[in-house]
Amino acid sequence: MIRLLLVDDQQLIRAGLRMLCDAETGMEVVGEAGDGRAAVELAARLLPDVIVMDLRMPGVDGITATSRIVAARPAARVLVLTTFGDDDHLYPALQAGACGFLLKDAPPEELLHGIRQAATGESPFSQDVLRRLVRRAVDARPEPRAGVAGLTAREQEVLVLVGEGLGNAEIAERMHIGVTTVKTHITALMTKTGSPNRVRLALLAHRV
Structure with missing residues (x-):
């Protein structure tokens, strides 16, 4: 059973994610947080397998929350789920310790697959995000x-x-x-x- 913590400041989005994940065999939502501060506290108390993390939230944002969660528990698997796929959000999230980066317009099956990947130690990325990540790194640091x-x-x-x-x-x-x-x-x-x-x-x- 994959135990999930959902983090998003919009209650409607959390409700939709909960319905999607709870309906899936092998997944259980054990907690929800509406901001980064609550996410850090719940992650420490509930020890979820995967934390689905929004980035833009009032107070403590998702990048700061991810950094604090991973600092306290390096094995934590934080999967970013955001509307913003630009470099200003992608790279800080990865530097903070996120294991993957998916966009909110992804199909439900892509999100569920990404959660399973994150739980097994893999790094799920939306395809366009991964291509951009690779292209930028190759252009910046070509290697033999x-x-x-x-x-x-x-x-x-x-x-x-x-x-x-x-x-x-x-x-x-x-x-x-x-x-x-x-x-x-x-x-x-x-x-x-x-x-x-x-x-x-x-x-x-x-x-x-």
């Missing part, structure tokens, strides 16, 4: 191909699919292998390339 020396053919294939923004289950389906095998490849890729997370792997995939 040497960073992928020593990869097996299978690992190179997985790397390409990570660069496309696919999650572990999607990669497994595309390659006709088990999810556990995909996780093994991801771990090997991070070790061989010195990439600390999935986003860095995605960036690397676009440089080769």
Whole structure:
């Protein structure tokens, strides 16, 4: 069961998210917060698996709340859900410790899939956000191909699919292998390339 904390200053949006998530098998909303201060307090008390976090809220905003939550519990999984997908919101949220970034106009199934990804340690991003993130990083810091020396053919294939923004289950389906095998490849890729997370792997995939 994935235990969720919903954080948004609009009660109507929280109610809609609660209905969507509670109706899904394997998910349970254990708390709601209307501002960042309440989010920090509830996250510490309830220890949810995933915190779905809005960014623009009165008082303590979502970026500050994310930073405080992750500082207190580094393993916390904060999934940003916002109307604002611009760089002024994206990068501060990632620097604060958010594990993923989805837009509120995403289809319900994309949000539910993103929550599952966040709960299993992955980094869900809206496709346009991920493409922009990768493009900006590649333009700003081009790196040579040497960073992928020593990869097996299978690992190179997985790397390409990570660069496309696919999650572990999607990669497994595309390659006709088990999810556990995909996780093994991801771990090997991070070790061989010195990439600390999935986003860095995605960036690397676009440089080769």
